Amino acid sequence: MAVKTTPLTDTQIKALKATSKDKKYFDGGGLFLLVKPTGVKLWRFKYKKPISHKETLLSFGKYPETSLQQARKQRDEARELIKQGIDPQHHKAEQEQRKQEACNNTFYAMAEKWFKFKTEQGLEEQTLKKAWRSLENHVFPYIKDIPINQVTAIKAINALQPLNNNNKYETVKRVCRRINEIMYYAVNMGIIDNNPLAKITDVFNSPKVKNQPTIPPTELPQFMQALAMAKIELQTRCVIEWQLLTLTRPSEAVGAKWEEINLDKKLWSIPAERMKMDRPHNIPLSPQAIKILEIMKSINHKSEFVFPTARPPYNKPMSSQTANMAIKRMGYKDKLVAHGLRALASTALNEQGFNYDVIESALSHVDKNAVRRAYNKAEYEHQKRIMLDWWGDFVEQASQGNVSLSGNRNLKLVNH
Numbered sequence: 001m002a003v004k005t006t007p008l009t010d011t012q013i014k015a016l017k018a019t020s021k022d023k024k025y026f027d028g029g030g031l032f033l034l035v036k037p038t039g040v041k042l043w044r045f046k047y048k049k050p051i052s053h054k055e056t057l058l059s060f061g062k063y064p065e066t067s068l069q070q071a072r073k074q075r076d077e078a079r080e081l082i083k084q085g086i087d088p089q090h091h092k093a094e095q096e097q098r099k100q101e102a103c104n105n106t107f108y109a110m111a112e113k114w115f116k117f118k119t120e121q122g123l124e125e126q127t128l129k130k131a132w133r134s135l136e137n138h139v140f141p142y143i144k145d146i147p148i149n150q151v152t153a154i155k156a157i158n159a160l161q162p163l164n165n166n167n168k169y170e171t172v173k174r175v176c177r178r179i180n181e182i183m184y185y186a187v188n189m190g191i192i193d194n195n196p197l198a199k200i201t202d203v204f205n206s207p208k209v210k211n212q213p214t215i216p217p218t219e220l221p222q223f224m225q226a227l228a229m230a231k232i233e234l235q236t237r238c239v240i241e242w243q244l245l246t247l248t249r250p251s252e253a254v255g256a257k258w259e260e261i262n263l264d265k266k267l268w269s270i271p272a273e274r275m276k277m278d279r280p281h282n283i284p285l286s287p288q289a290i291k292i293l294e295i296m297k298s299i300n301h302k303s304e305f306v307f308p309t310a311r312p313p314y315n316k317p318m319s320s321q322t323a324n325m326a327i328k329r330m331g332y333k334d335k336l337v338a339h340g341l342r343a344l345a346s347t348a349l350n351e352q353g354f355n356y357d358v359i360e361s362a363l364s365h366v367d368k369n370a371v372r373r374a375y376n377k378a379e380y381e382h383q384k385r386i387m388l389d390w391w392g393d394f395v396e397q398a399s400q401g402n403v404s405l406s407g408n409r410n411l412k413l414v415n416h
Helices: 010-015 068-083 088-104 107-120 125-138 153-165 169-188 217-229 234-246 250-254 287-299 322-332 340-352 356-362 370-399
Strands: 023-028 031-035 041-048 055-063 267-270 281-284
Touching: 023 068, 031 068, 041 068, 055 068, 055 088, 068 088, 107 125, 107 169, 125 153, 125 169, 153 169, 217 234, 217 322, 217 340, 217 370, 234 250, 234 287, 234 322, 234 340, 234 370, 250 322, 281 370, 287 370, 340 356, 340 370, 356 370
Parallel strands: none
Antiparallel strands: 023 031, 031 041, 041 055, 267 281
């Protein structure tokens, strides 16, 4: 018959006196208090290892630094680990090692590793430099040398408060995103268990939506004429038309690679890592878009990029700001930007009566409804092709000085 152990009490523990030998006082469940001849009181937990079943001891610290309640909590956690086949000693050692690694990894050190990782992914150099500069200006002065496991939400919020006070809401949002990328990188690397900064954006004011300058579809002929007469590089004109025809964002357009394009299927497949919403995006290519590719192929310098830099070694894409600077020089300052070409196309397609969901899919806007999003991916590819072929013809007519929204070629097919 098993001996029943009477649990210890704080009053009893405080009254315990040292003797000439080590003496054990059991609390139950393998937990006992070891009183040394020196008067030191140590918590010990006796258990059998899950695999070898050999008896061993685990230390829970000294009394009263570790209270009776705390020792019991550690005992219960250890017993739960044993039930799962985990050795509490090994678990404790791993936790200590991770804690030490986190202390040795400052936020800055982890940011450097994250930056190297992003660089190796082949992201646009200018984008990465801009991201790093924002961290240097707004984050590192406050939390640079803090161990990654000690970076708390309030410390990050305090670092960004000056930006928020100056109404730099968009900058706050971008910097929050970069900070969280670094923290999640640390989680994925096993340095910290979780990201305590995941929701810091919620405490700041939401940035006001600012529409990108654009022009109405009726002014497209004048724009196309200005583009044809502009004193700009041929590949700059091509990238502007490419963005217009494919409805892509500036960074997506200039980053196009030949390996992403299937000429047989007339399809451009952009991988998730190059998309704003981190989702792969397929774009059916109109005859006019194919023509742009033929032009670029004839002047290409064996680069992996469709629109490489104008100077050797041609191993980088054109800057995403090239189109903006050209449009500004064409006389469209404050009237139109490269990103506004998407809004121009959206207006024309909506006025023509194309299915709204097909338009949103072509613009790579993510539907928040999961069921509808799945449908979009499965069903809209054919409809997008018909719509973008119509749009290619529309742009071509505009380049000839003629734009009409009265036509409805293929519209019935698109809406069914």
